Amino acid sequence: MKRYYLGLVLFSISPLIIFAQTKDDIKETVGVLCDCVNDYTDTSNPDSLSFDEDKMEECFKEKTGIDSLEFASMYYDSTLTEEENNEYFEKELMPVFVNEVVVQCPNLIQLMIQAASEEENENFNSAKSYYSEGVAQMENQNYKKALESFNEALALVDDKDAYNQRGLAKTYLGDYYSAINDFNIAIEMDTTFSNAFQNLGFVKMNIGDFRSAIPDFEKAIELDSANFTAYNNLGLSYTYLNEFDEASEYLQESLRINPNYLTAQKNLGYNYIQNGEFEKSVVEYKKALEIDSLDFISNYNLAFAYENMEIFDQAVNFYTDAFEIDSSKAEVLNRRGINYNNMEDYNSALSDFKKATVIDSTNTDYISNVGLMYQYLEQYELAKFYFDKAVSKSPEDLNLYYRRAISEYEAGNFKSALSDFSFVLNEEKTNAEVFDYRGRTKYALEDFEGAIDDFTSSLQLYPNDAQILKERGEAYLKINESGKACTDFKLVQELDPETDNIIELISANCAE
Numbered sequence: 001m002k003r004y005y006l007g008l009v010l011f012s013i014s015p016l017i018i019f020a021q022t023k024d025d026i027k028e029t030v031g032v033l034c035d036c037v038n039d040y041t042d043t044s045n046p047d048s049l050s051f052d053e054d055k056m057e058e059c060f061k062e063k064t065g066i067d068s069l070e071f072a073s074m075y076y077d078s079t080l081t082e083e084e085n086n087e088y089f090e091k092e093l094m095p096v097f098v099n100e101v102v103v104q105c106p107n108l109i110q111l112m113i114q115a116a117s118e119e120e121n122e123n124f125n126s127a128k129s130y131y132s133e134g135v136a137q138m139e140n141q142n143y144k145k146a147l148e149s150f151n152e153a154l155a156l157v158d159d160k161d162a163y164n165q166r167g168l169a170k171t172y173l174g175d176y177y178s179a180i181n182d183f184n185i186a187i188e189m190d191t192t193f194s195n196a197f198q199n200l201g202f203v204k205m206n207i208g209d210f211r212s213a214i215p216d217f218e219k220a221i222e223l224d225s226a227n228f229t230a231y232n233n234l235g236l237s238y239t240y241l242n243e244f245d246e247a248s249e250y251l252q253e254s255l256r257i258n259p260n261y262l263t264a265q266k267n268l269g270y271n272y273i274q275n276g277e278f279e280k281s282v283v284e285y286k287k288a289l290e291i292d293s294l295d296f297i298s299n300y301n302l303a304f305a306y307e308n309m310e311i312f313d314q315a316v317n318f319y320t321d322a323f324e325i326d327s328s329k330a331e332v333l334n335r336r337g338i339n340y341n342n343m344e345d346y347n348s349a350l351s352d353f354k355k356a357t358v359i360d361s362t363n364t365d366y367i368s369n370v371g372l373m374y375q376y377l378e379q380y381e382l383a384k385f386y387f388d389k390a391v392s393k394s395p396e397d398l399n400l401y402y403r404r405a406i407s408e409y410e411a412g413n414f415k416s417a418l419s420d421f422s423f424v425l426n427e428e429k430t431n432a433e434v435f436d437y438r439g440r441t442k443y444a445l446e447d448f449e450g451a452i453d454d455f456t457s458s459l460q461l462y463p464n465d466a467q468i469l470k471e472r473g474e475a476y477l478k479i480n481e482s483g484k485a486c487t488d489f490k491l492v493q494e495l496d497p498e499t500d501n502i503i504e505l506i507s508a509n510c511a512e
Contacts, residue, residue: 034105035059127156134165143172160189164196171203179203194224202233210237228257232264239267244275262291266298273305281305296325300332303339312339330359334366337373346376364394371403380411398424402434409437414444432461436468443471448478466496470505477509486510 036059080088134149150166153159167182183200186193201216217234220227235250248271254264269284285302288295303318319336323329337352350373356366371386387404394400405420421438428434439454455472459465473488489506492499 030105127153127159127162130156131159131162131165134162134169138165138169141172143169147173158189160186160193160196163189164193164199167196167203168199171199171206176203176207192223194220194227194230197223198227198230198233201230201237205233205237205240210240213237226257228254228261228264231257232261232267235264235271236267239271239274242274244271247271260291262288262295262298265291266295266301269298269301269305273301273308276308278305278308282309294325296322296329299325300329303335307335307339307342310342312342315339316343328359330356330363330366333359334363334369337369341369341373341376346373349373350377362393364390364397364400367393368400368403371407375403375407375410378410380407383407384411384413398427402437405441406437409441409444414441417441418445430461432458432465435461436471439468439471439475443475443478446478448475451475452479464495466492466499469495470499470502473505482509 130149130153134146134153137143137146137149147166147169150162150169153162154166163182163186167179167186170176170179170182180200180203183196183203186196187200190196197216198220201213201220204210204213204216214234214237217230217237220230221234224230231250231254235247235254238244238247238250248268251264251268251271254261255268258264265284265288269281269288272278272281272284282302282305285298285305288298289302292298299318299322303315303322306312306315306318316336316339319332319339323332323336326332333352333356337349337356340346340349340352350370353366353369353373356363357370360366367386368390371383371390374380374383374386384404384407387400387407391397391400391404401420402424405417405424408414408417408420418438418441421434421441424431424434425438435454435458439451439458442448442450442454452472452475455468455475458468459472462468469488469492473485473492476482476485476488486506486509489502489510492502493506496502
């Protein structure tokens with residue numbers, strides 16, 4: 001038996017009843033239907049009824065004078081609204097009709113039940129197949145195809161697991177609010193569904209609503225005390241809320257349930273990093289590497305912890321391991337370069353920063369770090385070249401102008417340096433270091449009064465800077481203001497008697 005034909009039979013019942021305004025008319029209409037069913041249905045096997053579709057169609061037309069396909073257009077009374085038609089049919093006519101079918105035509109009822117059962121079974125099997133396909137796609141991280149499969153499954157049956165999985169696929173695709181709706185449907189279908197509560201909390205984490213996610217994780221744990229994923233995400237939520245002790249407690253519980261749960265192990269290390277407990281972070285990330293030595297995040301964050309502990313050689317080692325795992329990450333080279341710089345290995349740092357710019361040529365931090373290394377290596381023209389590139393990409397970054405100006409100053413390009421220092425001071429009028437360098441630049445250009453003004457501006461910010469007091473004193477000497485110069489020199493001697501040449505300057509210029 002083909003199910004679509006039985007659907008046609010059932011759909012055709014309704015328009016026939018339009019012509020049956022009395023119970024007797026309904027009885028007669030049902031009789032027509034039953035005659036056709038009885039005449040053309042094979043009743044030799046009551047457990048598996050079937051009928052000849054073509055003969056059933058001929059029977060309908062012969063007995064009613066109307067082709068069954070025309071019935072749909074005759075369903076409604078044109079004087080009534082659609083809502084009124086539906087209400088009249090459902091409340092007035094259908095109960096009488098169903099009763100008559102039960103009395104006159106049990107074979108039709110059995111066909112209806114059988115068809116419904118077959119359809120339900122077929123839908124269930126198809127939905128199960130789509131669901132399994134979706135789960136496989138989720139494991140392959142092909143979330144778009146997974147979503148399509150779960151959509152197909154849910155078009156056939158309402159299933160809590162399919163809603164839950166579809167919500168998770170939507171979460172990974174960034175469709176967070178639609179995912180929340182799917183998780184809520186799954187929970188409505190089963191209020192004890194721990195994993196749906198856990199995933200509801202997870203999607204809230206993804207939109208940054210960490211406080212709201214916490215009750216969902218707590219509910220997931222209440223329903224399933226072994227839900228280590230919920231414990232992990234509950235802990236991570238507290239990390240993001242800077243409640244580090246609570247975070248540590250729940251992350252450790254997740255690991256107590258599942259000691260090899262890499263995600264929780266890494267998150268515990270991350271929690272300690274965020275709390276500034278770098279020694280503890282090192283311990284946890286080393287445990288993570290025991291679970292998976294090739295995990296990129298564990299190697300990278302372990303290096304970062306060592307960096308913050310100022311154990312730079314160990315940081316270099318683990319940044320190296322991280323880069324071997326994923327050589328597409330320019331930031332790893334950048335951070336390793338920073339650690340080489342901290343070890344005063346400027347050539348190794350320069351090499352890493354250059355490699356980082358090859359991977360990501362748009363990042364001005366990497367470019368400016370190349371310039372900075374050339375500056376430290378006293379190759380000022382090359383330093384200026386890279387600062388020029390950085391400025392062209394980030395013209396709003398005043399620090400790049402400042403760094404370029406230092407390179408120009410050291411290279412003897414004093415006019416260019418003066419222009420850059422002045423540009424920075426037009427925006428930052430309280431930067432003592434820039435006043436210091438502009439004062440030195442003016443001194444080099446023999447603008448001694450201008451140099452004195454800049455040194456004075458710097459000293460207004462930091463009055464006890466012995467080096468700048470000495471340099472201002474030297475500028476005073478250039479304009480024959482030896483009295484003011486000696487005042488500065490003597491103050492320098494009081495503040496820092498180890499300042500270069502201060503004794504000689506006083507001896508030569510400040511005789512009593």
